[in-house]
Amino acid sequence: VVKDFGGARDPAYGLAGVGDLIVTALGEGRNRALGERICREGSCRFVFKGKGATTYEGVAAAKTLRQFVQGRRLPAPLLTMVYRVLYRGTDPCAEVRRFFCNWLEISEAAGRRKFH
DSSP states (O other), X not given: OTGGGTOOHHHHTSIIIIIHHHHHHHSXXXXXXXXXXXXXXXXXXXXXXXXXXXXXXXXXXXXHHHHHHHHTTOOOHHHHHHHHHHHHOOOHHHHHHHHHHHHHHHHHHHHHHHHO
């Protein structure tokens, strides 16, 4: 995805990319709080309530980026998971399980190809 935006791949795997993802996941920011609330409530309907609702920049970014990657047929499994929860109303816990199960299957398959 970074490459398709004209960026270099290496920074995405350094502090600018993975580092930012870790801070978002482990920090005390609004996007992490949003994810926790969605998981607690099992839905994100509250995100799209009318005026006065908290702004979560990650919500709009997920939709925009999803359109971008779909148009270019780029794989983006983490983004796809977030998009499904936010815009298709899928169960957040089921999506997280699916994401990590798929990731483990891919990792195991890659490991078998590499070492056998």
